[in-house]
Amino acid sequence: MAQYSRISGSVGLITLKNPPVNALSAAVRQGIVDTVEKALCDPQVKSVVICGQDGVFCGGADVKEFEKSMSGPPLIPMIHSIECATKPMVAAIEGSALGGGLELALGCHYRIAHSKARLGLPEVTLGLLPAAGGSQRLPRLIGVPAALDLITTGRHVTAAEALQLGIVDQVTDHKTVDAAVKFALSVAGKPLDARRISTYPCPVVTDLDALFEDVMQKVRQSARGAIAPIACVQAVRAAATLPYTRGMEREKELMATLFTSGQARALQYNFFAQRAVGKWRMPSGARWDTSTPRPVHKVAVIGLGTMGRGIAVALAQAGLPVVTVEAQEKQLMEAKRVMSDMLKRGAKRRGVAPPLDKISYSSNIQDLADVDLVIEAVFEDMDLKKKVFLQLSAVCKPGTLLCTNTSGLDVDQLASQTRNPELVVGMHFFAPAHVMKLLEVVYGPRSSPQAVATAMQLGKKMGKISVAVGNCRGFVGNRMLKLYTEQASFLLEEGATPDLVDRAIEEFGFPMGVFRMSDLSGLDIGWRVRKEMKLAVPGQSARIREGRRYSPLGDLLCEQGRFGQKTGRGWYRYNKPGDRVAHSDPWLHHFLEEYRAQHGLVARRIDQQEILERCLYPMINEGFRILQDGIAAGPEDIDVIYVFGYGWPRHCGGPMFYASMVGLEKVLERLEHYYQAHPDVPYLQPCSLLRRLVAIGSPPVQKWREVIKNLHSQL
Numbered sequence: 001m002a003q004y005s006r007i008s009g010s011v012g013l014i015t016l017k018n019p020p021v022n023a024l025s026a027a028v029r030q031g032i033v034d035t036v037e038k039a040l041c042d043p044q045v046k047s048v049v050i051c052g053q054d055g056v057f058c059g060g061a062d063v064k065e066f067e068k069s070m071s072g073p074p075l076i077p078m079i080h081s082i083e084c085a086t087k088p089m090v091a092a093i094e095g096s097a098l099g100g101g102l103e104l105a106l107g108c109h110y111r112i113a114h115s116k117a118r119l120g121l122p123e124v125t126l127g128l129l130p131a132a133g134g135s136q137r138l139p140r141l142i143g144v145p146a147a148l149d150l151i152t153t154g155r156h157v158t159a160a161e162a163l164q165l166g167i168v169d170q171v172t173d174h175k176t177v178d179a180a181v182k183f184a185l186s187v188a189g190k191p192l193d194a195r196r197i198s199t200y201p202c203p204v205v206t207d208l209d210a211l212f213e214d215v216m217q218k219v220r221q222s223a224r225g226a227i228a229p230i231a232c233v234q235a236v237r238a239a240a241t242l243p244y245t246r247g248m249e250r251e252k253e254l255m256a257t258l259f260t261s262g263q264a265r266a267l268q269y270n271f272f273a274q275r276a277v278g279k280w281r282m283p284s285g286a287r288w289d290t291s292t293p294r295p296v297h298k299v300a301v302i303g304l305g306t307m308g309r310g311i312a313v314a315l316a317q318a319g320l321p322v323v324t325v326e327a328q329e330k331q332l333m334e335a336k337r338v339m340s341d342m343l344k345r346g347a348k349r350r351g352v353a354p355p356l357d358k359i360s361y362s363s364n365i366q367d368l369a370d371v372d373l374v375i376e377a378v379f380e381d382m383d384l385k386k387k388v389f390l391q392l393s394a395v396c397k398p399g400t401l402l403c404t405n406t407s408g409l410d411v412d413q414l415a416s417q418t419r420n421p422e423l424v425v426g427m428h429f430f431a432p433a434h435v436m437k438l439l440e441v442v443y444g445p446r447s448s449p450q451a452v453a454t455a456m457q458l459g460k461k462m463g464k465i466s467v468a469v470g471n472c473r474g475f476v477g478n479r480m481l482k483l484y485t486e487q488a489s490f491l492l493e494e495g496a497t498p499d500l501v502d503r504a505i506e507e508f509g510f511p512m513g514v515f516r517m518s519d520l521s522g523l524d525i526g527w528r529v530r531k532e533m534k535l536a537v538p539g540q541s542a543r544i545r546e547g548r549r550y551s552p553l554g555d556l557l558c559e560q561g562r563f564g565q566k567t568g569r570g571w572y573r574y575n576k577p578g579d580r581v582a583h584s585d586p587w588l589h590h591f592l593e594e595y596r597a598q599h600g601l602v603a604r605r606i607d608q609q610e611i612l613e614r615c616l617y618p619m620i621n622e623g624f625r626i627l628q629d630g631i632a633a634g635p636e637d638i639d640v641i642y643v644f645g646y647g648w649p650r651h652c653g654g655p656m657f658y659a660s661m662v663g664l665e666k667v668l669e670r671l672e673h674y675y676q677a678h679p680d681v682p683y684l685q686p687c688s689l690l691r692r693l694v695a696i697g698s699p700p701v702q703k704w705r706e707v708i709k710n711l712h713s714q715l
């Protein structure tokens with residue numbers, strides 16, 4: 001809807017009304033068409049201001065409408081008629097002007113923004129392009145290079161940057177609508193020909209071909225198979241080379257391809273999935289909207305290794321006072337130096353003062369007596385963590401929330417060391433913790449809803465996408481990842497090479513293949529865990545352990561001191577320890593040949609399809625088990641974890657969405673096939689939830705929660 005009124009005698013005020021973000025639904029578009037007509041027909045009105053209610057200009061097209069057949073007035077002619085209006089049209093931008101919202105503002109003759117407003121064309125992140133004239137107007141307004149940057153990345157700019165770029169005409173710290181009305185009064189009656197962006201020639205670029213070639217190359221590299229960024233470049237090229245009307249035709253043509261693509265569906269699903277995970281629920285019935293978080297004014301981080309440092313920096317950057325505790329004096333001093341540098345670098349990037357005074361450093365655990373929440377980030381060792389929790393339980397004031405940063409240890413075992421197990425949750429950060437967006441908040445059987453709500457809220461404050469998950473070995477992310485890495489090793493035994501497997505995975509869209517990633521994080525980490533579990537036994541190369549197939553390849557490399565990048569040797573060869581460029585290693589290929597010969601394995605040709613199916617489908621199958629076990633509340637949780645924590649290509653939605661795109665029947669059939677071929681790998685056996693979904697006709701991923709709920713209620 002849009003509301004019309006007349007203020008200050010001669011200014012027509014149009015207010016978009018569609019909470020929470022005033023998205024351009026059919027009703028809003030109709031409202032705009034009607035109210036613009038009213039304002040233009042009103043002889044008292046000399047100029048018009050368009051604003052949004054409740055401090056938000058407009059969040060763009062209503063993404064929920066994309067799945068339905070379009071009704072209501074289309075955006076392009078609506079914006080065109082605003083631009084053609086004979087009375088000055090002024091956009092009063094508060095909050096956000098994004099996508100179609102900014103395109104609407106670009107159709108206006110003037111734009112006034114509040115200093116806290118954010119503007120952008122984020123369509124590319126939804127698998128689309130700014131197809132309501134944005135790809136044609138923005139380059140004409142701010143030039144091709146700046147428009148390419150904004151349109152291909154979808155990044156939001158501040159009002160200050162928008163002013164600098166020339167997107168807005170004025171920025172105000174006061175009431176935006178008042179400023180816009182004052183402005184509208186000042187421009188009433190002035191000629192408008194020079195204010196219609198579509199009539200501007202596109203600013204000339206010297207060596208246009210070289211610019212576009214360069215941008216296209218960069219976009220192809222970073223897009224990793226995503227088609228929307230490429231279409232965005234093509235649309236801007238049309239703006240730079242064609243008259244406006246022909247450019248608009250090209251924009252429409254490109255949009256038609258994107259709009260119906262699987263990638264757009266995946267990205268839009270992911271947009272809503274990111275919001276769905278905030279509405280967490282626990283199997284007990286506790287939920288986000290019925291659980292009140294405890295206030296957190298002061299936080300502590302104990303253990304200043306790589307993870308602890310990143311967590312403390314992220315907390316300080318979120319404005320929270322942090323007490324850090326590290327028992328070893330030397331490590332404490334080193335951490336202080338490194339963290340100060342991290343804070344300074346981050347502040348420089350964001351153009352703010354470094355929050356150095358937010359962090360205090362101590363080697364005495366007694367200093368944690370008055371904090372509201374502790375994040376324990378000591379070495380990943382259960383006995384050590386238990387000892388720390390016992391101490392924390394004695395030192396901290398009653399009611400302090402105790403969180404463990406662990407990538408997979410049993411949160412409930414740690415809780416049992418404390419007086420108040422209901423105040424214990426896991427907070428699984430991803431390295432580097434001040435950069436990575438994902439946080440798994442792990443609740444044990446005794447964690448209270450309030451503790452979960454507090455950790456989720458803290459994650460949000462730190463700018464993380466937090467997902468609440470149940471307690472099991474590896475939680476969601478690492479539980480699934482284990483099968484992926486194991487299958488990759490099996491493929492090496494059967495004839496593949498690390499290069500071959502990684503190429504297939506990277507072509508699928510992961511930023512890094514499984515072996516390159518293993519070299520980066522260090523092979524010794526998994527080796528230590530396997531040794532603790534008595535799975536890896538030095539000197540042993542048996543391929544069946546604990547009654548199932550086991551690949552000792554990683555262990556054998558570790559026994560040779562090949563820990564990955566840090567030792568200059570791993571699955572690949574590096575020019576020197578610490579180097580990042582992986583080279584194919586003839587030594588490793590020879591080692592694999594010898595290994596196969598020793599075990600009587602005959603190498604066979606393995607194609608890309610098999611690599612993807614073998615690495616991804618077992619993970620997906622485990623995802624179904626996780627849903628069935630109630631460890632994750634819905635497929636969205638798993639998909640968000642994989643996209644934001646493990647580099648799953650966002651344009652493929654996440655593993656569970658991908659499974660629905662491939663077809664559950666096909667996933668089931670391939671798993672059955674691989675299980676038959678490898679009966680000594682029990683997890684290849686298709687999960688009963690997957691079978692159930694296929695049996696009821698493979699409903700879309702958005703319907704799985706219902707099926708899972710029914711399944712649980714039958715148990």
Ligand SMILES: CCC/C=C/C(=O)SCCNC(=O)CCNC(=O)[C@H](O)C(C)(C)COP(=O)([O-])OP(=O)([O-])OC[C@H]1O[C@@H](n2cnc3c(N)ncnc32)[C@H](O)[C@@H]1OP(=O)([O-])[O-]
Nearest residue numbers: 021023059060061062063064096098099100122131132275
């Ligand atoms: C021809 C086509 C050309 C144009 C294409 C486009 O414009 S494409 C669009 C280009 N635009 C974009 O890509 C902008 C997308 N939006 C955003 O980036 C952010 O929402 C925000 C910055 C506007 C507000 O952030 P915030 O943290 O304050 O709030 P929040 O993020 O938590 O959202 C609150 C609620 O609003 C919902 N919702 C939000 N936007 C839309 C929408 N467009 N539609 C529908 N719904 C939308 C959201 O799902 C959530 O619903 P829930 O869970 O409560 O039921």
